[in-house]
Amino acid sequence: MDxxxxxxxxxxxxxxxxxxxxxxxxxxMRRVDALILERMGSPVPLIPKLARYLVEAGGKRIRPLxxxxxxxxxxxxxxxxxxLAAAVEFIHTATLLHDDVVDESDLRRGRRxxxxxxxxxxxxxxxxxxxxxxxxxxxxAGSLDALHVLSRAASIIAEGEVRQLAAKGDPxxxxxxxxxxxxxxxxxxxxxxxxxxxxxAGRGREEAEALETYGRELGLAxxxxxxxxxxxxxxxxxxxSVGDDFREGKVxxxxxxxxxxxxxxxxxxxxxxxxxxxxxxGDFDHALALIRRHGALEATLEKAREHARAAQHALSIxxxxxxxxxxxxLAGFVVDRAY
Amino acid sequence: MDxxxxxxxxxxxxxxxxxxxxxxxxxxMRRVDALILERMGSPVPLIPKLARYLVEAGGKRIRPLxxxxxxxxxxxxxxxxxxLAAAVEFIHTATLLHDDVVDESDLRRGRRxxxxxxxxxxxxxxxxxxxxxxxxxxxxAGSLDALHVLSRAASIIAEGEVRQLAAKGDPxxxxxxxxxxxxxxxxxxxxxxxxxxxxxAGRGREEAEALETYGRELGLAxxxxxxxxxxxxxxxxxxxSVGDDFREGKVxxxxxxxxxxxxxxxxxxxxxxxxxxxxxxGDFDHALALIRRHGALEATLEKAREHARAAQHALSIxxxxxxxxxxxxLAGFVVDRAY
Numbered sequence: 108m109d110x111x112x113x114x115x116x117x118x119x120x121x122x123x124x125x126x127x128x129x130x131x132x133x134x135x136m137r138r139v140d141a142l143i144l145e146r147m148g149s150p151v152p153l154i155p156k157l158a159r160y161l162v163e164a165g166g167k168r169i170r171p172l173x174x175x176x177x178x179x180x181x182x183x184x185x186x187x188x189x190x191l192a193a194a195v196e197f198i199h200t201a202t203l204l205h206d207d208v209v210d211e212s213d214l215r216r217g218r219r220x221x222x223x224x225x226x227x228x229x230x231x232x233x234x235x236x237x238x239x240x241x242x243x244x245x246x247x248a249g250s251l252d253a254l255h256v257l258s259r260a261a262s263i264i265a266e267g268e269v270r271q272l273a274a275k276g277d278p279x280x281x282x283x284x285x286x287x288x289x290x291x292x293x294x295x296x297x298x299x300x301x302x303x304x305x306x307x308a309g310r311g312r313e314e315a316e317a318l319e320t321y322g323r324e325l326g327l328a329x330x331x332x333x334x335x336x337x338x339x340x341x342x343x344x345x346x347x348s349v350g351d352d353f354r355e356g357k358v359x360x361x362x363x364x365x366x367x368x369x370x371x372x373x374x375x376x377x378x379x380x381x382x383x384x385x386x387x388x389g390d391f392d393h394a395l396a397l398i399r400r401h402g403a404l405e406a407t408l409e410k411a412r413e414h415a416r417a418a419q420h421a422l423s424i425x426x427x428x429x430x431x432x433x434x435x436x437l438a439g440f441v442v443d444r445a446y
Numbered sequence: 447m448d449x450x451x452x453x454x455x456x457x458x459x460x461x462x463x464x465x466x467x468x469x470x471x472x473x474x475m476r477r478v479d480a481l482i483l484e485r486m487g488s489p490v491p492l493i494p495k496l497a498r499y500l501v502e503a504g505g506k507r508i509r510p511l512x513x514x515x516x517x518x519x520x521x522x523x524x525x526x527x528x529x530l531a532a533a534v535e536f537i538h539t540a541t542l543l544h545d546d547v548v549d550e551s552d553l554r555r556g557r558r559x560x561x562x563x564x565x566x567x568x569x570x571x572x573x574x575x576x577x578x579x580x581x582x583x584x585x586x587a588g589s590l591d592a593l594h595v596l597s598r599a600a601s602i603i604a605e606g607e608v609r610q611l612a613a614k615g616d617p618x619x620x621x622x623x624x625x626x627x628x629x630x631x632x633x634x635x636x637x638x639x640x641x642x643x644x645x646x647a648g649r650g651r652e653e654a655e656a657l658e659t660y661g662r663e664l665g666l667a668x669x670x671x672x673x674x675x676x677x678x679x680x681x682x683x684x685x686x687s688v689g690d691d692f693r694e695g696k697v698x699x700x701x702x703x704x705x706x707x708x709x710x711x712x713x714x715x716x717x718x719x720x721x722x723x724x725x726x727x728g729d730f731d732h733a734l735a736l737i738r739r740h741g742a743l744e745a746t747l748e749k750a751r752e753h754a755r756a757a758q759h760a761l762s763i764x765x766x767x768x769x770x771x772x773x774x775x776l777a778g779f780v781v782d783r784a785y
Contacts, residue, residue: 151608205574208547209567228548228611231570235544235577236604242581242597251585254593258581265575269490272567 124440125167128176128433135175135189136168142193146240157225157233161200164218170300171196173325173434177318178304180430187248187307191257194248195300197241198261202268202296204234209272210355253303260299267291276356276384278366278377285363289330290323297326317421321434324418329441331411334359335404338395340445350391356384360410362394364403373397408445415442463779464506467515467772474514474528475507481532485579496564496572500539503557509639510535512664512773516657517643519769526587526646530596533587534639536580537600541607541635543573548611549694592642599638606630615695615723617705617716624702628669629662636665656760660773663757668780670750673698674743677734679784689730695723699749701733703742712736747784754781 129136147158171192178188206212207220208227214220222230238261245254271288274280301322305315332340337352338361352359358366358381366377376397380390398404415438425431468475486497510531517527545551546559547566553559561569577600584593610627613619640661644654671679676691677700691698697705697720705716715736719729737743754777764770 149605151605151612153608153612154605202574205570209570227566229608231544231548232604232607232611235541235573236601236608238574238577239597239601239604243594243601246590246594246597249590251588251590255582255585258578258585262575262578262582265571265578266488266490266493268571269492269568269575272571273490273492 124433124436124443125169125172128172128437129167131429131433132172132175132179135179135192136172138186138189139168139171139175139192139196142189142244143196146193146197146244147237149236153225153229154233154236157204157221157229158200158237160221160224161203162196168196169329169437170199170296173297173322173437174300174304176430176434176437177301177321178308180425180428180434181304181308181310181314183304183308185307187250187253188304190244190248191253191303191307192300194241194244194257195296195303197237197244198257198264199296201234201237201241202264204230204237206268208234209268210351210357212351214351248307250303250307253306256299256302256306260295263291263295267293267295271357274358276358276382278358278362278374278381280358280363282360282363282367285358285360286327289327289334293330294323294326297329298323301325313424317424320421321418321438324414324421325438325441328411328414328418328438331360331407331414332442332445335361335407335411335445338398338404340404353380353391353394354386356381360407361398361403364406365394365398365401368401368403369397408442411442411445415439463772463775463782464508464511467511467776468506470768470772471511471514471518474518474531475511477525477528478507478510478514478531478535481528481583482535485532485536485583486576488575492564492568493572493575496543496560496568497539497576499560499563500542501535507535508668508776509538509635512636512661512776513639513643515769515773515776516640516660517647519764519767519773520643520647520649520653522643522647524646526589526592527643529583529587530592530642530646531639533580533583533596534635534642536576536583537596537603538635540573540576540580541603543569543576545607547573548607549690549696551690553690587646589642589646592645595638595641595645599634602630602634606632606634610696613697615697615721617697617701617713617720619697619702621699621702621706624697624699625666628666628673632669633662633665636668637662640664652763656763659760660757660777663753663760664777664780667750667753667757667777670699670746670753671781671784674700674746674750674784677737677743679743692719692730692733693725695720699746700737700742703745704733704737704740707740707742708736747781750781750784754778 143162147155147162149155174188174192174195204221207222208230212220213223245257267288271292274284274288298319299322302315302319305318334352337349337359339349362381369377376393380386380394418438419435422431422435482501486494486501488494513527513531513534543560546561547569551559552562584596606627610631613623613627637658638661641654641658644657673691676688676698678688701720708716715732719725719733757777758774761770761774
């Protein structure tokens with residue numbers, strides 16, 4: 108099998124829910140984009156240059172989109188949600204910059220990652236800059252409670268990344284530890300992005316917690332599908348190069364499940380390619396064959412589906428409106444990326 | 447000349463002002479230390495282990511000491527200053543962790559730096575963790591205005607670090623650009639550390655600005671002396687290895703001044719060792735001889751003295767008390783480290 112970046116021919120059709128939501132939130136998102144551009148500004152030329160490289164690579168801005176849509180669902184009529192949405196994207200971008208240094212990645216969404224283009228040092232420092240600017244945006248949003256939620260999320264993300272680093276190369280990490288890692292490194296920011304609009308809109312604990320649950324469950328589903336796509340899901344619209352996790356010895360659910368059901372020969376294979384990382388030509392194809400033999404991609408997808416359903420269920424306490432429907436559809440979209 | 451870590455025999459006598467202030471702020475500092483220990487806690491074992499390695503290496507905790515002393519000088523009777531002091535130390539520690547990765551340093555205060563002991567990846571991530579925890583502490587301190595000042599400082603620090611990185615290897619950086627860099631990478635945090643007590647104590651702009659000026663000027667003096675010590679000041683109590691800046695091609699004021707007055711031969715030398723970084727045995731000694739020939743260490747020290755005096759002058763709007771005297775003495779101490 109060819110290890111390369113792939114894009115699905117039916118990509119645009121499947122991106123429906125995210126695109127519909129983007130269209131609905133278009134005006135808000137334009138204001139968020141303007142804020143992002145303004146707040147990444149600096150008299151030090153390398154900073155906006157490097158930040159723009161990442162921000163423009165873009166993706167779907169799914170995290171700020173959640174913040175914007177949740178604020179609209181709650182009929183929030185201030186503008187703090189715009190600043191919080193921009194802050195969420197800055198935290199995400201800072202994390203990506205540091206992740207690429209930590210993982211020694213070469214590609215990000217099919218482009219050379221910033222650490223390859225500019226080196227590790229500027230990636231670390233511009234990440235710090237964006238992180239600091241995220242907090243300045245949160246201060247401007249004016250809510251200490253929202254600041255608490257987002258700074259706590261940032262701390263949990265870092266913990267999750269360290270856990271992931273410590274677990275690298277351990278094929279026996281197991282399902283539970285894996286879920287703890289993605290709960291921290293990915294779902295915590297989704298949860299915070301969804302929760303903060305309830306805070307600035309002055310809603311009570313019940314609604315804040317429902318949105319937090321929505322975000323967390325959506326984040327888990329998102330990461331599970333991402334990890335699946337790294338083993339050749341049917342579409343790879345993120346442009347993420349297939350096989351990255353494998354080459355880095357990062358154990359995600361598809362591998363954890365295949366290892367759990369491995370016979371002696373298979374176990375020896377996983378020990379070699381993951382723990383000692385002595386990888387040869389054809390190893391990725393063999394790994395994929397083992398993962399498929401044990402139905403690990405289907406099992407991963409099923410787990411993603413469960414979390415997406417839990418995300419949708421969490422929305423049920425809110426009165427039905429088009430924003431609620433779109434947030435619900437978004438959970439479906441996150442899983443549909445797998446096809 | 448031997449390029450190695452040196453400690454001054456008269457170290458303790460000269461540390462007087464900082465030690466007196468530490469003794470006066472002893473109870474507050476114990477509470478700050480307890481906060482630091484508590485807030486660096488994590489269920490992920492590597493995090494407190496690595497954080498402790500840095501926090502215990504310690505130094506004089508000069509930044510949080512400024513926050514505590516300024517709060518006392520203002521008769522502040524709450525406890526937000528303790529949280530802000532701990533936050534300031536966390537920001538500083540996070541910056542050190544990332545600096546060592548950026549500079550590819552081997553030693554920090556005479557010990558192997560964290561990136562050498564644990565690798566770059568944990569240093570980046572634990573830095574992020576401490577940075578996030580700093581913001582959680584600030585949120586607990588309860589002042590959006592203090593949060594604004596400190597998050598702005600964090601953003602300016604990152605800008606200063608990127609400027610420094612961009613200027614690396616340029617012997618013609620000049621005095622002004624150098625001062626801009628240290629104003630951002632060092633003095634901004636000192637300024638914020640000094641200003642935030644005025645904010646939580648509810649003082650007006652005039653007092654906040656006077657303390658900000660005190661902190662900034664003190665920070666400039668501190669960095670100037672630090673940079674001097676890297677070229678063999680008479681004492682090296684920080685345990686920082688002499689010659690680090692030189693080997694890294696980092697141009698600080700002693701070099702900038704020597705380059706400004708260089709003849710053709712000397713210029714060729716600086717171009718070789720700083721710009722192309724082709725360094726041979728004996729180059730550091732030769733650099734030092736040139737720096738001395740042009741009186742660049744004395745000129746650097748004189749500049750440090752001016753900034754220390756400006757720091758002391760900024761305190762003059764406050765009524766005299768023992769805390770004000772100690773803050774003033776601290777500015778003297780910062781310069782005295784040069785001897």
